[in-house]
Amino acid sequence: MFIAFIMAKISAYLHYRQVIRELMQLSDRELDDIGISRNDIDGIARQSAAS
Template sequence: MFVTYILSKVRNYLRYRETVRELSVLTDRELDDLGISRFQIDSIAREHAAA
């Protein structure tokens, strides 16, 4: 059970980092097209990782 919990947390963190990386490479124009501000990247990535 504990190992499953840890693996879940690791997967969530990796999903968070991947989302941050992908959104960070976008230009401000591309982010604007998506309706995202650069300062929102962290919170969006956290929401995505938790889902």
């Protein structure tokens, strides 16, 4: 049970880092086209990892 909890946390963190990595590769114009700014990236990644 504890190991499953730890594995879920690790998986969520890896997902969070992947979203950060992908969004940071976009230019400011591309981010603007999808309606987000660089300041929003952390919150979007956290929300995505929590889902």
